[in-house]
Amino acid sequence: MQIGKAGPAVTSICEAHADRIEVRGRDLTRDLMGRVGFTDYFHLLLTGREPTENQRFFLDLLLVAIAEHGLVPTVQAARMTLAADPGSLQGALAAGILGAGPVILGTSELCARLLVELREKEGDPRTVIRETLAEIHASGGKLPGFGHPIHKPVDPRAERILALASERGVAGRHVRLALDIGAIAPEVWGKPLVMNVSMPIAAVLLDLDFAPSMVKAIPLLGRTASLLAHLAEERETPIGFTMAANAEAAVAYRRQGDR
Structure with missing residues (x-):
């Protein structure tokens, strides 16, 4: 059953062939790899165009500006998730990104x-x-x-x-x-x-x-890099369970009916 209005079944981003991969009309291995940096590639993926000098400069600048801001709730969620399931790097990363809403990061x-x-x-x-x-x-x-x-x-x-x-x-x-x-x-x-x-x-x-x-894509990409750094650190010097224990200690239990 079709849900929602049907649109044309097309994509303009990528198609993989036996001998090549085409991304936004460019050959991945012959044209892009070794020529463009990741910021340029991100802009190309997002818009279908390679960036101007200023677009490249400010994309880099904004990604650096927003990527890291300490042990914010999204980072805590990611680190505690990895502590609970050390083998699930992708799950811990997803836990952090899922918390990137209009209060944290998404404004x-x-x-x-x-x-x-x-x-x-x-x-x-x-x-x-x-x-x-x-x-x-x-x-x-x-x-x-x-x-x-x-x-x-x-x-x-x-x-x-x-x-x-x-x-x-x-x-x-x-x-x-x-x-x-x-x-x-x-x-x-x-x-x-x-x-x-x-x-x-x-x-x-x-x-x-x-x-x-x-616009929200830029904070999400920047914070993804930061979360991966925190998760790499979590594997070397774990603090996920420490944060969980401190959170439990900071919150008082109130019995039903108590004031």
């Missing part, structure tokens, strides 16, 4: 949606921003790309990304929108709000012509 996608929404509204950009943020605040919503439990008064990663975007001349409409949001948001919320790394990631990627739907 760059929400930032991209907000920037596109603001871009498409008519009127003075700052007025549109103020009205949109006021609606978010009045509804009790959270502003994606702002706030951080550690980095205050600034997120150093966000600062560096924005500085390099300006320096290399790629800061366009979306970066300007992000900066205007950063200036207006504290007025709407009535308190300082730190722009975290997710907003510049989204803004720069959009200014480099990435599709909004693919």
